[in-house]
Amino acid sequence: MLTTNPVVSRVLSGILSEQTEESFARMRKRRTDVPRGPALPHALQLTEWVANPIAFLRACQERFGSVFTVQFPQSPLFVMFSDPNAIKEIFTSDVEDLRAGQANIILEPVLGKHSLLLLDGAEHLRERRLLMPSFHGERMQAYVRVMRDLTQAAIKTWKRGEPMRVHPEAQAITLDVIVHTIFGVDESEGVGKLRDTLKSLLNIGSNPLLLMPMFQHDLGRLSPWGRVAILKRKVDAELFALIAAARVRNREGREDILSMLIDARDETGRALSDRELHDEMITMLIAGHETTATTLSWMFHWLSQRPDIQEELRAEIEQVTGGAPLQAGHIAGLKLLDAVCKETMRLSPVVPVVGRHLARPMTIGGHDLPEGAIATPCIYLTHRNPAYWPNPDEFDPQRFMDTRINPYAYLPFGGGARRCIGLAFATMEMKVVMATVLGAIRFRKVPGEETRTVRRGVTFVPSNGMPVIIE
Numbered sequence: 001m002l003t004t005n006p007v008v009s010r011v012l013s014g015i016l017s018e019q020t021e022e023s024f025a026r027m028r029k030r031r032t033d034v035p036r037g038p039a040l041p042h043a044l045q046l047t048e049w050v051a052n053p054i055a056f057l058r059a060c061q062e063r064f065g066s067v068f069t070v071q072f073p074q075s076p077l078f079v080m081f082s083d084p085n086a087i088k089e090i091f092t093s094d095v096e097d098l099r100a101g102q103a104n105i106i107l108e109p110v111l112g113k114h115s116l117l118l119l120d121g122a123e124h125l126r127e128r129r130l131l132m133p134s135f136h137g138e139r140m141q142a143y144v145r146v147m148r149d150l151t152q153a154a155i156k157t158w159k160r161g162e163p164m165r166v167h168p169e170a171q172a173i174t175l176d177v178i179v180h181t182i183f184g185v186d187e188s189e190g191v192g193k194l195r196d197t198l199k200s201l202l203n204i205g206s207n208p209l210l211l212m213p214m215f216q217h218d219l220g221r222l223s224p225w226g227r228v229a230i231l232k233r234k235v236d237a238e239l240f241a242l243i244a245a246a247r248v249r250n251r252e253g254r255e256d257i258l259s260m261l262i263d264a265r266d267e268t269g270r271a272l273s274d275r276e277l278h279d280e281m282i283t284m285l286i287a288g289h290e291t292t293a294t295t296l297s298w299m300f301h302w303l304s305q306r307p308d309i310q311e312e313l314r315a316e317i318e319q320v321t322g323g324a325p326l327q328a329g330h331i332a333g334l335k336l337l338d339a340v341c342k343e344t345m346r347l348s349p350v351v352p353v354v355g356r357h358l359a360r361p362m363t364i365g366g367h368d369l370p371e372g373a374i375a376t377p378c379i380y381l382t383h384r385n386p387a388y389w390p391n392p393d394e395f396d397p398q399r400f401m402d403t404r405i406n407p408y409a410y411l412p413f414g415g416g417a418r419r420c421i422g423l424a425f426a427t428m429e430m431k432v433v434m435a436t437v438l439g440a441i442r443f444r445k446v447p448g449e450e451t452r453t454v455r456r457g458v459t460f461v462p463s464n465g466m467p468v469i470i471e
Contacts, residue, residue, distance in 0.1 A: 034077055035367050037069035046072040050208050053352060053460075054380065054453060061381055067365055074214055077373040079364075080353070082381035084388065084408035086365030090356055090375050091408065091416030096121065097362060100418040103355030103374050106211050107458075110232065111286070112279030116421065128421060130264045130272065131280065134257045135425045141328040142255055143181055143425070147432040148326050150176045155440050158470050163446045165465030170296040170433070174289035175199070177429060182284060183242065184256035190245065194238040198285055201231040206456045236278065243277050257284070284422075291350045292426045294459050297466040298348035299340065299434055302395045304445045304468050309397065310438065313337055317435050326435050334431060339397035341430050342405075345412035347395060350459045352380040354414045379411055380460075442471040 038045060038060060048056040049072065057080070060068045066083040081087055090098060101120035108118055116127050133139065154173050158164055175195060183191050204227050209215045218226045243258065251259040258281065265271055272280070303310050313336055317326075320333040355374045362369055369375065384392040388409040389399070413420035420426070437443075445468065452463040 034069045034369065034373065035067045035079060036064050037071070038063075042071050042073045045070050046212075050455065053455065057352070057378060057381055066381075066385075067367060072212075074212075076357070077370070078353075078355070078376045079367070079369055079373055080376050080378045080381070081365060082378045082385055083365060084382065084385070084406055087377045087382065087411065087415070088408040089364050090377055091414075093362070093364075095124075095417050097359050098356035098375060099359055100354070100356055100414075102357035102359075106213075109216060111283050112275070114276040114279035115283040116280060117283060117287070126266050127272075127276070127280065130261065130266060131421055133264075134260055135422055139255065140424060140428060143177075144326070144328040144331070144428065144432055146180050147177050147429050148436050150180070151433045151436040152440070155437060158441070160441075160470050162469065163449075163467040164470055165467050166300045167293065167297040167461060167465040170293035170300075171289065173433060174293040174296070174429065175285075178285055178288040182257045182281060183246075184254060184259070190238060190242050194235065194242065197231060197234045197238060201228065201235055202286065202290065202457075204228055204231060208455050208457055211458065235282065239278050239281055240274060243274055243281070288422055288425070290457075290459060292429050294350045294456075294461050295341070295345060295348070295426075295430055296433055297462050298350075299344045299430070300443065300466055300468055301451050301462050302344055302347070303340070304443055306395065307442075307444065309336075309340065310442065313340065313434075313438050317439055321439075326432060326439070330435075331428060331431055334435060335401065336397065337431050337435060338427075339400035341427060341434075342400040342410075342412075343395060343397040346383045346389070346410060347393075348453070348460065348462075349379040349383060349412050350461075352460060353378050354411070354418075377411060377415070382409060382411065385409065443468040444471065445469070 040048075045056075049070070060070065060080070061082065067079065067081050067086065070078050070080065072078075081090065099120045101118045101124060104117045107115070111117060114127070116124065116131060119127060151173055154169060158169065175198070179191055179195055204224070207224060210224060210228060216225050217223070218229045220226045221230055243262075246258050246262055251263060254260075258277070261272055261277060261280065303313075316334060316336050320330050321327075353376050355376045358369055358371055358373050358375060361371050362375075364375055383389065386392050388406060407415060413423045413426075449464070449467055451466065453460050454463045455461075
């Protein structure tokens with residue numbers, strides 16, 4: 001269990017404080033070019049990172065300040081930064097020196113080596129350019145109707161007057177949205193099979209330990225990684241079949257992302273291969289729905305505690321839409337909703353860190369780091385930095401109203417040349433889904449329910465599926 005329990009935080013802080021200067025001197029003697037960090041055994045650091053990451057991060061920050069080093073078994077050094085000035089150095093440095101793709105290599109068994117998240121250099125730039133039109137311009141406008149209609153259909157099935165777990169419902173909506181936008185609105189048997197298999201894969205693969213190479217051993221269908229491997233092979237086969245079918249059909253006039261990418265060519269006339277298409281599709285399917293669903297769940301958490309803000313949002317939506325169905329042209333006018341989305345991502349970032357692999361020794365934030373280290377902007381700690389965020393633990397959307405935000409103090413989608421390509425799509429989807437929800441229902445906290453932060457794979461989600469009572 002991952003928790004923000006202050007008792008756990010104090011205990012961890014005490015453990016770290018007990019590390020003597022002698023032990024740090026021994027560490028610095030071994031690695032003279034890294035900032036200080038906990039002298040706990042690497043296996044224990046991994047245990048805390050998996051089981052109590054928030055408490056672990058806060059305890060490290062309390063003991064060592066805005067930069068510290070952690071290390072896990074069989075992994076490089078992770079140097080955590082929460083000072084926006086240092087993060088600016090990381091995001092604005094040469095991408096050949098600080099490689100995001102190599103830092104994400106842990107995701108290769110699931111996403112594939114051609115995933116945009118794992119590419120660096122010219123290959124990353126090429127695929128990013130090919131993918132970019134899918135997430136911008138008029139195409140984004142066309143997605144709004146799909147997002148709205150799927151949300152309205154889901155709301156009709158929600159039970160009133162009793163606790164309902166929001167997270168699985170949000171996952172169902174966002175998975176349907178990304179499936180429709182990738183493959184088109186005409187549901188086929190192949191798409192349905194892929195969606196069901198993908199759900200099973202994500203549920204089994206939610207154990208964060210399975211991201212560590214030491215646990216990725218296929219010991220048969222009864223072993224955790226064995227079950228992941230079986231489902232991954234099924235997902236691969238179903239996705240390749242859909243790609244093959246898309247290649248031979250008439251794609252004229254189609255607006256789905258897969259058809260668009262099949263027809264896309266780079267400046268040399270080269271198209272994406274089946275394997276490249278597969279890896280980008282699986283990345284969109286996973287990253288394109290899981291993270292958005294989790295942010296929506298956190299929005300339910302924060303708004304369930306603030307019925308006053310719920311009502312302000314409803315008034316804003318009514319004023320902007322005039323009571324008509326939500327359209328793409330309405331989104332820009334929903335200023336408070338935009339601020340609620342941003343404040344939710346500040347307080348409850350879905351992914352707590354991003355990384356850059358150092359291709360050579362570098363000095364960052366005044367610290368000399370060795371080649372092979374991972375410079376790691378810590379989103380969670382940066383978003384709680386009181387120097388940039390007064391009363392940082394308070395939910396206050398007004399801090400985002402008509403205010404210019406420092407992009408190195410607020411980084412829910414990463415930053416620099418590697419900022420998430422799906423940023424516009426994800427924020428649009430959050431606003432459309434939540435505006436549609438608020439126009440149809442009210443919701444409140446479940447009495448006596450304490451929401452904690454728990455880990456699901458690489459993401460931080462609300463506990464118990466985020467139950468609320470729908471009215």
